[in-house]
Amino acid sequence: MKWEVRCRETWLHETNPSLKLIVLVVLFFAVLFIHNPNVLINVSLALFVLFCFGTGYPANVLFWLFLPFFLVFVSTASSMMMFGEGTTTWVRWGLIHITAESFWRGVHIGFRALALGLLGLIFSLTTRPVPLFYSLMQQLKLKPKYAYSFLAAVRLLPIMLEEFQTIRYALTVRGVPNKGGLSKVKRYAIPLLSQSIRRAQRIAVAMEAKQFSGSGGRTFYYEIGFGKYDIWLVALFAALMFAAYYVGVHYPYISISDVR
Amino acid sequence: MKQAIAIDRLRLKFPGSDGLLFRDLSLSIAEGEKVLLLGPSGCGKSTLLQVMAGIIPHSIDVPMKAERLERPKRWGYVFQDPDAQFCMPYADEEIAFALENRSVPRHEMPVRIRALLDQVGLEIAPHTDIHTLSGGMKQRLALASVLALEPDILFLDEPTALLDEEGTKAVWQTVKQVGRGKTVVIVEHKIDHVLDFVDRIVLFGRDGRIVADGEAKAVFSDYKDVIAAEGIWYPGVWDDYDRTARRRKHHKGEKLLRLARFRGFRGREAKIYVPEATVHAGEWIAVTGKNGAGKSTLLHALMQLIRTDGEYMLLGADIKRQHPLYRHIAFVFQNPEWQFVTHSVREELAYSLRLEGRPEAEIEETITRLLREFDLVEQQDQHPYQLSVGQKRRLSVAASIVAGQRLFLLDEPTFGQDAKNTFALLEMLEAHREQGAAIMMVTHDEQIVRRFATRRWVIEDGALVRDEQLDIREPVLAEGGAGR
Numbered sequence: 001m002k003w004e005v006r007c008r009e010t011w012l013h014e015t016n017p018s019l020k021l022i023v024l025v026v027l028f029f030a031v032l033f034i035h036n037p038n039v040l041i042n043v044s045l046a047l048f049v050l051f052c053f054g055t056g057y058p059a060n061v062l063f064w065l066f067l068p069f070f071l072v073f074v075s076t077a078s079s080m081m082m083f084g085e086g087t088t089t090w091v092r093w094g095l096i097h098i099t100a101e102s103f104w105r106g107v108h109i110g111f112r113a114l115a116l117g118l119l120g121l122i123f124s125l126t127t128r129p130v131p132l133f134y135s136l137m138q139q140l141k142l143k144p145k146y147a148y149s150f151l152a153a154v155r156l157l158p159i160m161l162e163e164f165q166t167i168r169y170a171l172t173v174r175g176v177p178n179k180g181g182l183s184k185v186k187r188y189a190i191p192l193l194s195q196s197i198r199r200a201q202r203i204a205v206a207m208e209a210k211q212f213s214g215s216g217g218r219t220f221y222y223e224i225g226f227g228k229y230d231i232w233l234v235a236l237f238a239a240l241m242f243a244a245y246y247v248g249v250h251y252p253y254i255s256i257s258d259v260r
Numbered sequence: 261m262k263q264a265i266a267i268d269r270l271r272l273k274f275p276g277s278d279g280l281l282f283r284d285l286s287l288s289i290a291e292g293e294k295v296l297l298l299g300p301s302g303c304g305k306s307t308l309l310q311v312m313a314g315i316i317p318h319s320i321d322v323p324m325k326a327e328r329l330e331r332p333k334r335w336g337y338v339f340q341d342p343d344a345q346f347c348m349p350y351a352d353e354e355i356a357f358a359l360e361n362r363s364v365p366r367h368e369m370p371v372r373i374r375a376l377l378d379q380v381g382l383e384i385a386p387h388t389d390i391h392t393l394s395g396g397m398k399q400r401l402a403l404a405s406v407l408a409l410e411p412d413i414l415f416l417d418e419p420t421a422l423l424d425e426e427g428t429k430a431v432w433q434t435v436k437q438v439g440r441g442k443t444v445v446i447v448e449h450k451i452d453h454v455l456d457f458v459d460r461i462v463l464f465g466r467d468g469r470i471v472a473d474g475e476a477k478a479v480f481s482d483y484k485d486v487i488a489a490e491g492i493w494y495p496g497v498w499d500d501y502d503r504t505a506r507r508r509k510h511h512k513g514e515k516l517l518r519l520a521r522f523r524g525f526r527g528r529e530a531k532i533y534v535p536e537a538t539v540h541a542g543e544w545i546a547v548t549g550k551n552g553a554g555k556s557t558l559l560h561a562l563m564q565l566i567r568t569d570g571e572y573m574l575l576g577a578d579i580k581r582q583h584p585l586y587r588h589i590a591f592v593f594q595n596p597e598w599q600f601v602t603h604s605v606r607e608e609l610a611y612s613l614r615l616e617g618r619p620e621a622e623i624e625e626t627i628t629r630l631l632r633e634f635d636l637v638e639q640q641d642q643h644p645y646q647l648s649v650g651q652k653r654r655l656s657v658a659a660s661i662v663a664g665q666r667l668f669l670l671d672e673p674t675f676g677q678d679a680k681n682t683f684a685l686l687e688m689l690e691a692h693r694e695q696g697a698a699i700m701m702v703t704h705d706e707q708i709v710r711r712f713a714t715r716r717w718v719i720e721d722g723a724l725v726r727d728e729q730l731d732i733r734e735p736v737l738a739e740g741g742a743g744r
Contacts, residue, residue, distance in 0.1 A: 130353060148357070152347035158391060159343055163598070169565045170598040173591040173660070175584055175615050191597055194645065202344035208319040209337040211361040211409060219363050221356030 008056035012126035014229045018139040023237055024123050031115045035258045037108040039248030044111045046240045047118040055125040069117035077110025108259045129154045135224040144218060152203050160196060167191055264413055264443040265289040265312050268328035281307060282468050294444045296454055299464030300490045305447045306417050312445060313337050313415050336406030337415040341422060342398035351401055352386035358408035376404040380434045394551050396427020400434050413443040420450060422676050424704040428453060449678055450493040455480065491680030498707045501683055509694050513541025516667055516698050522570035524561025532557045533723040541666065544699045546709040549719035555702040558719060559669045563591050590665040594672050596656035600644040605636055605655055608644055612663045626662060634658040634688065650681035657685065661692065670701040674708065686712055
């Protein structure tokens with residue numbers, strides 16, 4: 001089954017995965033502490049541009065990946081707008097009560113959710129599991145035991161996906177009605193899990209049979225170091241945050257500078 | 261001669277089982293020896309192999325003790341399941357994993373990886389996705405990554421049990437080359453390709469005791485009856501089968517299925533094309549072709565699991581009007597476990613009948629008949645997952661055909677089965693064919709095609725390219741001296 005989407009490798013793929021992880025985690029917390037909606041809108045826009053042009057995926061793939069995050073944006077923003085508290089009433093209709101404060105707070109929270117989602121997307125779209133775990137072992141001293149276990153699990157996913165498809169066929173063939181919440185979950189989960197657990201156990205034994213000890217010295221097939229793109233990465237995100245802040249404060253779209 | 265492995269008075273017991281698996285078992289293997297461990301399934305051959313390697317108790321904790329246990333320091337172990345021995349996504353990374361474990365310097369790795377791939381005859385780019393390899397190639401990759409450990413001794417635990425004929429041949433050819441000068445201990449059920457390679461056979465009985473131990477050819481000829489009774493695939497097994505097989509009846513019945521310009525789609529792409537074909541009752545069609553040619557896709561298309569277009573008539577009516585299809589067509593998948601939907605063998609057989617709302621008395625009667633026909637009477641209250649490999653397969657076929665369908669679609673049903681189970685299954689299918697069912701079966705096994713099929717469809721690059729009637733080969737009687 002085709003499940004992997006081919007993409008063009010961009011400079012973001014070339015950066016050190018551990019560094020990228022740290023930078024994006026720092027940004028993650030930074031976004032949580034931005035209270036000026038103007039700044040946050042700028043950050044989100046900048047991340048969106050990076051998501052569109054920096055990840056190397058075709059537009060249709062990006063669209064489908066972005067869609068759920070956009071829905072999260074709409075739902076968080078709208079619920080905050082309609083049910084939040086505030087004093088300057090714009091609309092009141094039954095339970096729905098939109099005020100100026102709740103409106104802007106809703107916009108703000110929506111953009112925050114969007115920015116966090118985009119950070120996650122940018123990271124996962126430009127990081128392959130193998131370099132990530134090699135880098136985590138080399139730069140952040142993650143124990144090989146955990147790194148290789150994760151990699152083995154990643155390998156199981158496409159196999160599980162294929163099995164899921166086959167089980168669906170098999171149940172159709174037996175005439176199993178395609179309904180019934182819990183029993184349906186059980187029908188899929190039991191064969192899938194029983195296969196996966198057995199396979200995971202066998203892989204673990206096979207790994208130990210190849211003299212994998214989980215600790216102690218080892219060499220690495222991939223040496224993950226740092227390069228010029230890592231400087232770009234740090235510089236770009238620093239510039240991006242600064243620009244977003246500067247533009248947001250000096251050329252605001254709206255007159256509110258703190259939604260709290 | 262120096263000993264590679266020495267075991268003295270080994271006792272071992274699996275938690276939860278009643279008796280000891282091994283009671284005072286002693287066995288030693290000399291350096292450079294090629295040994296085959298044979299015996300019925302469940303006799304503990306694989307367990308013994310794991311004890312010899314130290315996987316038990318190092319990785320799998322099983323209570324055991326032995327008076328003396330000498331094990332090799334450098335060993336390699338190839339397992340049965342090609343999908344359950346790799347932890348990395350790409351071939352080069354998988355071999356590198358073994359090299360890393362031994363702290364081989366990084367700059368030496370690419371050269372060694374290439375050399376190891378060449379050694380096992382894998383002509384692939386090192387950075388190839390393991391998921392795209394065939395079973396036989398995966399097993400040779402497993403061998404390559406094991407050779408990266410530079411072992412003195414190789415343990416092979418039914419490495420070809422889940423492979424087709426072509427893969428099996430390639431794996432054994434490779435083992436013969438790389439095994440030169442090494443000690444090799446093999447557990448295997450399909451011994452056609454192994455027999456001329458090993459110089460010693462250790463034959464186990466059902467109770468885990470050693471029945472025979474000696475020079476390969478001698479053990480094989482002296483204990484052939486025991487070996488045959490255990491369902492082991494040995495050279496000439498089909499000839500022996502022919503001597504016992506009964507004469508087959510052939511008659512072509514009414515038209516069951518008609519296809520014209522028939523296509524099956526995966527996504528937007530047409531993956532299988534049948535220009536024109538008609539299938540009659542009483543036919544046994546072997547669907548053959550290379551891996552990935554589209555054989556399974558053809559069956560999926562016929563079962564309407566994927567989107568199709570063109571003409572498809574079943575029992576004289578358009579396929580769209582034959583809903584639900586499972587009343588007319590029985591489908592059997594490669595892995596029986598996927599098809600089980602209930603918690604006992606009995607329920608499993610009753611499932612389709614209940615779905616159709618047949619009277620309880622009739623259901624009871626059908627189940628009792630099928631339990632007997634498929635030799636599952638003793639297991640009727642067990643959970644399907646607790647059955648043996650052969651029993652699972654029989655149950656999945658029995659449960660699929662219970663509703664009296666006229667057309668059977670089977671995707672390599674004899675895959676991974678021992679000789680005894682294969683013969684039993686083929687004969688059950690044959691009985692149904694004689695009663696007027698049509699069988700369409702994907703298979704790689706020429707022996708089956710030659711003996712059972714009345715017709716062969718060859719699939720190439722997603723199309724039916726050849727449709728030939730086969731001469732019906734009557735079983736050769738004892739004096740006939742059947743050749744292979």
